[in-house]
Amino acid sequence: MVPFVGLPPPLAALVVGLASAAIGLLVGTLRSDAASATAVPLLVNVSEVNVKQLRIAASSLGVFRLAADSVDVEAALEASRSFFALPEAVKWSAKSATGVGGFKRGYIPLAGESGLRDYVELKEGFCYGAEPDGNESTATSSNATTESNGLKLLLSPNAWPDEHERALGPAWVPTMLRHLQACEALSNQLLRALSVAMGHEAGFLGALATGGEPISLMRLFHYFPNTTAPHVAPAVPRIGSSPHSDWHLLTIVVQDTTGGLQARRPDAAEWIDVPAEPGEIVIILGDYLSAISNGSFVAPVHRVLLPPPPTERFSFTYFRYPQYGALVPAESARRAQQRALRNARRRRRKLGSRAAEAFNTLIRATEGVGLEQLATTPFGDLLLHKWLGVAANKV
Numbered sequence: 001m002v003p004f005v006g007l008p009p010p011l012a013a014l015v016v017g018l019a020s021a022a023i024g025l026l027v028g029t030l031r032s033d034a035a036s037a038t039a040v041p042l043l044v045n046v047s048e049v050n051v052k053q054l055r056i057a058a059s060s061l062g063v064f065r066l067a068a069d070s071v072d073v074e075a076a077l078e079a080s081r082s083f084f085a086l087p088e089a090v091k092w093s094a095k096s097a098t099g100v101g102g103f104k105r106g107y108i109p110l111a112g113e114s115g116l117r118d119y120v121e122l123k124e125g126f127c128y129g130a131e132p133d134g135n136e137s138t139a140t141s142s143n144a145t146t147e148s149n150g151l152k153l154l155l156s157p158n159a160w161p162d163e164h165e166r167a168l169g170p171a172w173v174p175t176m177l178r179h180l181q182a183c184e185a186l187s188n189q190l191l192r193a194l195s196v197a198m199g200h201e202a203g204f205l206g207a208l209a210t211g212g213e214p215i216s217l218m219r220l221f222h223y224f225p226n227t228t229a230p231h232v233a234p235a236v237p238r239i240g241s242s243p244h245s246d247w248h249l250l251t252i253v254v255q256d257t258t259g260g261l262q263a264r265r266p267d268a269a270e271w272i273d274v275p276a277e278p279g280e281i282v283i284i285l286g287d288y289l290s291a292i293s294n295g296s297f298v299a300p301v302h303r304v305l306l307p308p309p310p311t312e313r314f315s316f317t318y319f320r321y322p323q324y325g326a327l328v329p330a331e332s333a334r335r336a337q338q339r340a341l342r343n344a345r346r347r348r349r350k351l352g353s354r355a356a357e358a359f360n361t362l363i364r365a366t367e368g369v370g371l372e373q374l375a376t377t378p379f380g381d382l383l384l385h386k387w388l389g390v391a392a393n394k395v
């Protein structure tokens with residue numbers, strides 16, 4: 001643990017804890033100058049876990065790979081494959097009772113949602129979260145009415161398929177919930193490490209995020225090759241997942257080895273392949289985390305390409321939310337906005353008309369203007385607004 005000699009004890013303990021929990025931040029192709037790094041800043045070797053490397057990964061591409069030690073990738077993917085192999089009628093039975101407000105747990109049919117109206121997303125999905133404990137209305141908020149309504153929606157009961165014990169076996173729901181818990185625990189460790197990498201004490205992000213666990217979501221996807229369902233919107237371009245950034249703190253992606261996930265730097269138009277290696281998971285940083293970091297951590301635009309026929313791709317994505325009522329500190333929101341303005345100018349200079357592409361992000365900020373509202377609007381309200389847009393294919 002030589003790199004951590006000289007850190008204050010809580011920080012050293014954190015870092016040692018990260019290593020011993022075998023989060024295994026893989027380091028290798030990173031260059032020390034984050035701003036000018038052009039290679040994929042994904043990580044290849046478990047030996048050196050340290051705050052500096054995490055900071056570089058977070059502030060260059062905002063995507064990195066970890067050894068999957070604390071997450072059972074095979075069990076998760078197997079549970080996913082068995083769900084998507086169910087007969088259509090059984091999948092459709094997994095419907096959220098409260099499907100209002102754009103947000104639903106349960107089955108997402110083929111092409112059932114699209115990040116941008118310009119694409120058909122050739123995938124089906126399934127969304128679940130923590131089992132609500134019935135105490136959600138006791139959460140604290142400065143805006144109790146909105147928050148308790150919003151929380152009720154986000155904490156709607158899980159919509160497992162009918163007779164799932166018979167169709168999928170008694171171990172299926174426990175496996176799904178175990179995977180959720182493993183990701184939640186890993187996300188808590190990552191939030192501690194990212195707090196330190198941001199220059200704060202380890203509990204900094206946890207203070208905003210505590211209470212975010214129950215509203216955090218797991219979404220599993222089954223991507224189809226382009227030859228599937230040719231009758232669906234034949235004139236509209238097809239993709240697995242259209243370009244977007246993730247809106248929240250961070251995403252944990254478990255994927256099979258098909259590949260197709262790509263990300264890009266804020267100042268570039270080229271897509272960078274995110275490798276799909278066995279025994280690894282992928283972390284993608286989100287818009288909310290980026291704003292809290294004054295915009296210095298990147299929430300990358302990413303997308304998923306269609307798998308080549310006849311391949312199908314399976315992935316599990318865990319969306320780690322902050323608590324419903326979380327606000328970005330005003331000074332951070334202001335500085336994130338300034339940085340977004342600078343980035344937009346740089347993109348325009350470098351990319352010309354290609355810089356004008358619109359993406360599905362938490363705040364549709366025109367050249368960064370709009371990010372200040374993160375300091376005054378609770379995260380949960382912004383999130384529900386986004387889900388409404390997804391349901392209408394209008395984000």
Ligand SMILES: O=C(O)CCC(=O)C(=O)O
Nearest residue numbers: 221241253261304315317
């Ligand atoms: O399936 C994947 O690998 C990523 C999907 C994704 O980016 C998302 O759902 O936000």
Ligand SMILES: [Fe+2]
Nearest residue numbers: 245246251302
């Ligand atoms: Fe995403």
